[in-house]
Amino acid sequence: MPETIKIDHESQIPVYKQIVGQVEELVRSGEYPDGCLLPSMNELSAALxxxxxxxxxxxxxxxxxxxxDARQGKGFYVSAAGVADKLSVLVLFDKLSNYKQVLFNSFAEEIGDAAEITIRLHNQNVDLLEYYVEENLDLFDYYVITPHFPLDAASQKRVLKILTRIPNRKLIMADHWMKELPGNYGAVYQDFANDAYEGLGYGLKKLKTCSRFNVVTLxxxxxxxxxGEAVERFCRDNDIAVEFHTEIxxxxxxxxxxxxxxxxxxDLGLIELVRRARELxxxxxxxxxxxxxxxxxxxxxILNGLTTISTDFRQMGVLVARMILEKSLSKVKCDFQMIRRNTF
Structure with missing residues (x-):
């Protein structure tokens, strides 16, 4: 059996990762059937x-x-059917906010028992992304990444270079699509340059009656x-007075x-806005x-119902899961909507 595993000593992929990837493929292909005894560690190390x-x-x-799995005195063998058949998915989120939790929950619910999911947070740190990708390269069937990082040219160039290490067939970008990356990978995203324009359109009738539209952000x-540009364009097209503020x-x-x-x-912006309003x-x-x-x-x-404009994070999670389950990757923009509640 050792002769079916080949090591490329010229490859940049660490040897242990090459072994892991090849054994997984041999198990899935049936060449290493359930219960099949693997070479001992001594045998494989000597053979390779x-x-x-x-x-x-x-x-x-x-x-x-x-x-x-391993049995005392008997060595290593291929696990029972059904365990190794599960897909392995590494999820690399920038942060686990409430809405990212919605995305993850819908993803996990949709994919069900078909996959084992490992989640890590890169905190919008390019060095951390590089570490996670390098440490886990070739160890997972799919990599789901929210590529939110500083937008300066140097950081974006580094992120693109890191993502090219992941085979297209295994990569799915969630929430943000870095269009500069070529290839047939998957992307389920929101369009930050245009979605706000669409979302505000659902409240146009009321917005036309307000004396001013204020945008609070950092x-x-x-x-x-x-x-901000999408909001400004919306207000200009609909003759709505707009002001931008960085503090309350x-x-x-x-x-x-x-x-x-x-x-x-x-964010403190919402809290401070409500506090100031109550003072008045x-x-x-x-x-x-x-x-x-x-x-x-x-x-x-919140506030007996906080009106929002938002991408559909639940839909996003479902679509990512379906791409994996159907083994069909594509680029899909999520729905964006206004959810009207008490505050508007």
Whole structure:
């Protein structure tokens, strides 16, 4: 059996990862059937002229993934049917906010028992992304990544280079599509440059009656420029007065005006806006209106119902799961909508 495993010593892929990838393929193809005895660590290390520690590391990973098991005194063998047949998916999220939790939950629910899911957070840190990709290259069947990183040219170039290490057939971008990356990978995304325009359109009738539309955000937000431009274009096309603010002061809280919070509901902007409004005895939903960017379940409760414009994160998770289950990757834009509640 050792002769069916080949090592390419010229490859940049670590030897233990080559062993893991090949054994997985041999199990899935049936060449290594259920219950098949694998070579011992000594046998394989001698046959491939590699260290026993390298084989030990590969076998450990294969055991953790459910492809092989060990019996005292008998060695390593292919696990029972059904365990190794499961797909392995590495999910690399930038953060686990409420709406990312919705995305993940719908993904996990849709994919069900067909896959083993491992989740890690890269925190929009390119170095951390590189570490996770390098450490897990060729160890998973699919890599689902939310590629939210600083938008400067150097960072974006690094991210693209890192993502090219992952085979197209295994890569799915979620929430953001880096169109500069060529290939037939999957992407389930929102369009930051245009979605806000579409979402605000659902509230156009009321927005036309307000005296001013105020946008509250931090310039440090990754997609401030794209979303802000879409909002500005919407207001210009519909003859709506608009102002952009980077901080909440009493002077900007004015009756009969609408406020869009571009960051999530946990940002200080929303809290400070409501606090200032209450100091002026303004009631949200009656005296001023508030819209938040990005939907999550808690918005049903905040302020007796917080109106949002948002991509459909539940749909996003379902679509990513279906691409994996159907082994058919494509680029799909998620629905974007306004969910009207008490605040608007």
């Amino acid at each position: 002229d590699i260290s026993k520690e390298t084989v030990k590391k590969a076998y450990s990973i294969l055991r953790n993934k459910g492809f092989i 310039p440090s937000s990754l997609y401030y420029a794209s979303v 002061t009493p002077e900007i809280i004015r009756e009969k005006e609408v406020y869009l919070i571009l960051n999530s509901q946990y 005895n303004f009631r949200v939903g009656r005296d001023i209106s508030i819209i938040s960017y990005n939907e999550s379940p808690i918005n049903e409760i």
